[in-house]
Every structure is written in structure tokens, then in C-alpha cells.
Amino acid sequence: MKEEKYYQQLKGIVKPYLPEDISVDDISPDSHFINELNINSANLVDIVLDVEDAFEITLENDDMDEMQTVNDAMAIINKKRSSKEQ
Amino acid sequence: MEINKILEKLPYSKQFLFVDSLSNIDENGVTGSFHFCEDLEFYKGHFKQFPVTPGVILTECCAQIGLVCLGIFLLSEEPDSNLDNLTVAFSGSEMEFYLPVYPGETVFVHSEKDYFRFNKLKCKVKMYNTSKELVCKGELAGMIKNSANGR
Numbered sequence A: 001m002k003e004e005k006y007y008q009q010l011k012g013i014v015k016p017y018l019p020e021d022i023s024v025d026d027i028s029p030d031s032h033f034i035n036e037l038n039i040n041s042a043n044l045v046d047i048v049l050d051v052e053d054a055f056e057i058t059l060e061n062d063d064m065d066e067m068q069t070v071n072d073a074m075a076i077i078n079k080k081r082s083s084k085e086q
Numbered sequence B: 001m002e003i004n005k006i007l008e009k010l011p012y013s014k015q016f017l018f019v020d021s022l023s024n025i026d027e028n029g030v031t032g033s034f035h036f037c038e039d040l041e042f043y044k045g046h047f048k049q050f051p052v053t054p055g056v057i058l059t060e061c062c063a064q065i066g067l068v069c070l071g072i073f074l075l076s077e078e079p080d081s082n083l084d085n086l087t088v089a090f091s092g093s094e095m096e097f098y099l100p101v102y103p104g105e106t107v108f109v110h111s112e113k114d115y116f117r118f119n120k121l122k123c124k125v126k127m128y129n130t131s132k133e134l135v136c137k138g139e140l141a142g143m144i145k146n147s148a149n150g151r
Helices: A002-017 A041-055 A061-066 A070-085 B003-009 B055-076
Strands: B021-026 B029-035 B086-097 B106-117 B120-128 B134-146
Touching (some): A002 A070, A041 B120, A041 B134, A061 A070, B021 B055, B055 B086
Antiparallel strands (some): B029 B106, B086 B134
């Protein structure tokens, strides 16, 4: 499944930005980047820039505002990828 | 945005203001200078009987010129910009130091924008002394926004 592949890819992108006390296995679709995964806002920008490169998409300020959880990120990636592939 | 307006917006005051003037600023970078007065407080303790400007202060000087001044300029260029509630946060630095800066020296900082996205500014910075020798260089990043915009 494409979505599962994207999810694993996203986890790989997030992994280097996780603090030491949080492992990649702690990531679930509902995880809140800032409140649960303890990623700061500066690193969240780095994650977005890495997502843009990996999925060849561009995020706008509104997307960034909406991107609170892993699920939010997946929704944005799926939406942008599918409009790109049409 | 005019240079004097940018300086007015800086959220620092004497004893921790490390920007005197900017000679050039545009969307790609900034150049500015600072004179380290001999009466700055930290010279009393760094080091005992041998005042040298601490590396963290050189980094701070690079960040105030290279990130904060440039960040204010870049924010001011955005549509509907409002700089009344400016919030800045230093998020990362990787610096290397080559020469000491003694009390009474003037330094020049050049900063080149790497990116400014989603309120995060990342720059490559270099600091020179009056003999045009490289004092330190590195990469700095920070967040800058008008806090009235929310997050």
C-alpha cells in the first residue's frame, strides 16, 4: 500500500529529530509532534523541509499550521502526492 | 525596511546588545558591526586579570546581526507584516573560532541566508576583525515571528 509506504518513510524522516528519551517505536498515527514526541518548533520546520524533499511536494504556511500530528502530516502528504500524480 | 528601523526593533539593550550598525541588508543576507567596549561586564570575569571576549558572546553577536536583524528585515518584507510583538528564539549553532577578540576591538559580521521558511531562519555567518582576519564562522538558526500571529 502506498499509504503504508509513506507512513514508514515519514517515520524515517522524523526519527533523527526525536529526543533521546523517545524512540521511533513510540510514534503512532495519533502522535502530536510537539506535545507527545517533544519535537520543538524549529525541528518541526526541518521535518517539513525533509518531507518536501522526500515526497517532492511544497507545503504552505496553512499546511504547517495544520500539521500537528503524524496523521495530519500523512493527510497533507497524501493530498499533495495525489494531486501531483493526477 | 530601513536600517535604523530594524535596529529600533531589536529586543536587546546595553550590556546585551551586540549590534552597532548595519552596512548592508537585503533578502539574501546582512553585514553589520559591533564595537566591544572595554567596560562590558563579562570582561571582569572572562578571564580573571585577562579579559577576552567569550566565544558565546561572539556567537551571540553573530546571531543578533545575522539572524535577528536579517529576520526582522525578512518578516517586514512579508505581506501584512506586523512587528509589534516580535518573538525570537535561538534554536541551533555550530561555530568554529579562530582568533581572540580583545576589549576595544570592532568586529564585522557577514551573514548569508540559507533558508527562511515557516519562521525559521538558518544562516551561514562569518565574523572578521578590523584587519579583515576571520575571527569565527559557522551556521546559526533561530525562530522569529510576530507572536500576535499565534504559535
